[in-house]
Amino acid sequence: MNVADSSSPAARLSAVTLRYGAVQALDGVDIELPRARLTAVLGPNGAGKTSAIGLLLGLRTPDSGTIEVFGGSPRERVVRQRIGVMLQSAGIQEVLKVRELLELTRSYYPDPRSVADCVAVAGLDGLLERRYGALSGGQQRRVQFALAICGRPHLLFLDEPTTGLDIEARQRLWRAIRDLVAEGCSILLTTHYLEEAEALADRVVVIDRGRVIAEGGVASIRARVAQRRIRCLSALPVESVAGWASVSAVRRVDAHLEIVADQAEPVVRRLLEEDAALSELEVRRAGLSDAFLALTAGDGGAALEEAA
Numbered sequence: 001m002n003v004a005d006s007s008s009p010a011a012r013l014s015a016v017t018l019r020y021g022a023v024q025a026l027d028g029v030d031i032e033l034p035r036a037r038l039t040a041v042l043g044p045n046g047a048g049k050t051s052a053i054g055l056l057l058g059l060r061t062p063d064s065g066t067i068e069v070f071g072g073s074p075r076e077r078v079v080r081q082r083i084g085v086m087l088q089s090a091g092i093q094e095v096l097k098v099r100e101l102l103e104l105t106r107s108y109y110p111d112p113r114s115v116a117d118c119v120a121v122a123g124l125d126g127l128l129e130r131r132y133g134a135l136s137g138g139q140q141r142r143v144q145f146a147l148a149i150c151g152r153p154h155l156l157f158l159d160e161p162t163t164g165l166d167i168e169a170r171q172r173l174w175r176a177i178r179d180l181v182a183e184g185c186s187i188l189l190t191t192h193y194l195e196e197a198e199a200l201a202d203r204v205v206v207i208d209r210g211r212v213i214a215e216g217g218v219a220s221i222r223a224r225v226a227q228r229r230i231r232c233l234s235a236l237p238v239e240s241v242a243g244w245a246s247v248s249a250v251r252r253v254d255a256h257l258e259i260v261a262d263q264a265e266p267v268v269r270r271l272l273e274e275d276a277a278l279s280e281l282e283v284r285r286a287g288l289s290d291a292f293l294a295l296t297a298g299d300g301g302a303a304l305e306e307a308a
């Protein structure tokens with residue numbers, strides 16, 4: 001295992017495909033997790049985010065492609081001992097007390113944090129003697145986070161970690177996550193919330209229907225979300241509208257044109273000039289789904305869902 005080479009990524013999925021029966025969950029996915037950086041994986045429900053994490057954890061085997069974690073297989077013990085994980089389905093024994101859960105999980109790792117440190121980082125004051133199953137949803141999430149970080153992982157998987165947390169708990173978790181990255185931890189975070197990615201991520205990978213459709217810095221992904229979405233009933237040909245200034249994507253859905261544009265006004269003006277019969281004109285701020293449309297326009301366009 002190549003633990004010493006700090007220039008290589010912490011983990012890498014290369015050309016990975018994964019199918020569950022008829023469902024192609026991942027379809028040729030390449031993702032790299034650079035060291036000491038937070039990579040946010042964004043995408044709609046069913047995009048393949050959890051499946052990608054399952055592969056990186058060695059819980060599943062891909063149909064094709066390769067997975068490397070610290071240069072080795074995620075199934076090697078020495079690799080697993082460098083990984084922490086907070087999944088959506090936690091599978092935690094409900095009858096155990098928080099202290100027992102922490103001590104049990106700490107025992108798997110060679111150099112764990114102290115229980116007191118876990119309590120401080122995850123905000124578990126007063127919860128150690130409580131049974132896990134008797135905690136509120138938000139308290140359980142905090143315990144799950146503590147279990148994920150108690151082994152001082154070098155690579156941490158956080159699958160929608162702030163779901164169910166109140167604003168204060170979310171802010172606290174964000175601070176803890178930032179501290180971990182500053183200490184050198186590499187993190188893969190999945191989220192449906194663009195603002196969470198903006199607050200935390202160095203890089204964003206957008207997955208849709210099993211494919212990576214965009215990746216880059218937060219600013220470049222956000223720039224696409226700043227676009228406008230224009231929808232109207234018009235017979236203008238898609239090919240000609242696609243060539244107009246400001247237009248980054250266009251497609252036809254039944255009789256409607258759906259356009260993603262950097263600026264709405266010039267496009268709307270021209271639409272009205274060129275099609276006197278145009279009707280049902282709508283302009284709205286583009287959401288994440290519109291960013292997907294803009295990014296995938298070259299290969300036929302992704303399904304346009306309601307703005308995120």
Ligand SMILES: Nc1ncnc2c1ncn2[C@@H]1O[C@H](COP(=O)(O)OP(=O)(O)OP(=O)(O)O)[C@@H](O)[C@H]1O
Pocket residue numbers: 020021023024025043044045046047048049050051052
């Ligand atoms: N165990 C399974 N058996 C069959 N299909 C599955 C299984 N797990 C996932 N899938 C399917 O694979 C696809 C990808 O699912 P996955 O859970 O990876 O998506 P996700 O991006 O994590 O979604 P979400 O945001 O809803 O958590 C979906 O179509 C899902 O229904």
